[in-house]
Amino acid sequence: MIRLEKRPTPSRAWTYATPLLAVALTMLAGGLMFAALGKNPFLAIKTIFYDPILGEFAFYYRGQLLVKAGPLILIAVGLAMGFKAGIWNIGAEGQYIVGAIFGAAVGLAFYPAEHWYIFPLMVIAGAIGGLLWAMIPALLKVKFNTNEILVSLLLVYVAEQFLAAMALGALRNPDATGFPGSRNLQQYEAASNPEIWAGTGIHMGVVAALIAVIFAYILLSRHLMGFHIQLAGQSPKAARFGGVNPTALVVFCMGLSGALAGLAGMFEVTGPAGQIAISFNSGYGFTAIIVAFLGRLHPIGILLAGLLMALTYIGGEAAQATLQIPAAAIQAFQGMLLFFLLGVDVLSNYRIRLVREGVA
């Protein structure tokens, strides 16, 4: 009989080893799945994990890697603060959309003026947009004790409708003769977010993600607020004894994650995406939840997890293109990663013992 024994203190070695083990198990199970689909599993795994970094067309993929990883990391860092405190913002996708709309709207309001302060104003507007959208579930939670998971999630779909309305209405490009979508901000210099070094994929959003990682690291390890966030998540009763104000914590964590998601949306719409369009959002807000957990809610872990997740996206697209692996299989592959991560997580807190039957 296999028995799980709780470790008195969580194993540090396993805490670091489990993500690697999860990646290995994902490769194994994913390989089996690709084989079952009639594809060469080794080639598929190589296409996903190796080619984007060191393969023939890596010069193109590497830039894409940071373009994808940037928003994932930026959103995940914010979400992780809330998750650590036991506050579940599942609606980052909606905050990302609203941030993009706010940011773009401010920029478009100045069109075609060229001032140095336009882009900074758009950054602030983007953060405020995401923050306001996140305040809806936050305030409903503190006032009426509603479930923030449901409210934030459902607001994603509201935000999508809002996005479509903006793309077709208020923000539609007046010069585009009826096509939906706003002006392309990449072609409006004062409001654009170009690559800082051509070909690297590094734009302001990637820089912001790195800054967020550093700030989150300092907050969690050096600041009383970070201490209170962790305390509230681990032991709500002890947190109450320690004087943590639950209302303030909900507002802070939801606000922070909303603002960062809004920033990510704003950097995306001014950079890689370029315009407010009906299909602007591509699920970064949801994938960031996986990234946050894959990174063990730790800022450095999230940085690595964001890069890994971006790799599976880029590699997955490459595998679709070159090996004709269906998109659903790639999604299942990404799902396996989270599944195995959560599954092996048990090893850091529990020890597996083989017990002979009859010894009670």
Add this chain to the structure above:
Amino acid sequence: MTDLLSVQGLTKAYPGVVANDDVSFSIAPGEIHALLGENGAGKSTLVKMIYGLVKPDSGKMELFGKPFAPPEPRSARAAGVAMVFQHFSLFEALTVAENVGLGMENPPPLGQLSREIREVSHAYGLPLDPRRLVGELSAGERQRVEIVRCLLQDPKLLIMDEPTSVLTPQEVEILFATLNTLKAEGTSILYISHKLEEIRALCDGATILRRGKVVASCDPRENSAAELAELMVGEALQVPDRAPGETGKVVLAVAGLTSEHVDTFGTKLQNIGFEVRAGEVLGIGGVAGNGQDELLSALSGETIGSPETVRFRGKPVGHLPPNARRRLGMLSAPEERLGHAAAPDMSLVENAILSGWQRKKLTQGGGFLRWGAARSFAEEIIAAFDVRTPGPHVAARALSGGNLQKFVIGREMLQRPDLLIVNQPTWGVDASAAAAIRQALLDLASAGAAVVVISQDLDELMEVSDRFAALNAGHLSAPKAARGLSMEQIGLMLGGAHDMDVANTDEAHHIIETYEEGHP
């Protein structure tokens, strides 16, 4: 007449504590026998051995004169022993009949079971509708489900663990009528309680346990509640001849403190009022669950109310949250160490920050933590209170209960409070460490702080208190000078009689009647 159950020399030791030490007693057929003792006296261990949940280290039991050593509850039930636990094991989403069936070895078909439940429950004056969902039932009705489940197995011995703790006075009367019916039919009942008046009203014999040993057997009807209390807590209960120190100004004044809302199973505080002066220790006694947690939480600031209910040095603080009170000098240590006073998965350094960051200045400008200072503070606590741990980096949950308690108490004391409120300061702590904690509390008072000690341990309260009050169902008795307080007075203050005041049998009958009319 042969005894129904006889227990001889039962001993059970757990690491660090002998729960039962050479316990012997017997129950006659048709006897209601009380097992009396303070919390931790070993009552639960004893009945768990009889019910087959715990194996004794030595000693033997006989049922109807035959050796009886149930390896598991199933064999105890087969032999005719049934038990109603203090905490119910019922599924709220299932009906009464389904719940009863789940607890039986070979349940009859549901229709027949429902009929049996109806018959048995009416025959014993515990009306139950088998079709109702358990989630809709009151605590008293849920207990009936447990009792009826036992009665359907036709037990010879029914064990009841503190059955009245969740009942209203009226429900208590109904229960007692049922137990007397059972007794008349020859069923024996082992009745565990520390409510003395109840035992005097109901039981034929009593075995009194103290620290795992049988200290007396008596007929509770021939002894006063005060005599029983004295037996329960020990005749050696000595009120220390401690000269009352110089008491200063009033530090804490509580007036009209009433809980506005409480958790499920919580106790509502009822118009509590008392004062504590500088240099004084106020001891608050009473059985757990009578409002101790709620009182501590109202004083620590975890529960806030109107400003005037709690005053600190004359300043209204009833509306202030915990950290604002700490800044003023009001500190507290709750009963539950793991998960309330300390965060289990956090290190001792982090737990030192938990309540000490303000007064020990463990943060600097902008709220940044001073980890070095926090570590020194944790080390200071560990050294001063002899906390046995490999180091301050260890998670709180890795410490033994007693060691963590020393850490928690030490953390508050080393912050030099002007007022310290502690709940069960030495619960589960070994004797020498407990003595050290009590001495530290006394030293704190001598140094001019006001101290409130909430405890179930009367010995402890008599040792440290200048004045003593008892908490009972959310009411606090008027504090009296502890010096010279007789056992009888303490017994009366601890009450136990208050539950019975309003109960009368007519009322109980009335309830049964209305119940039956409402649910034909």
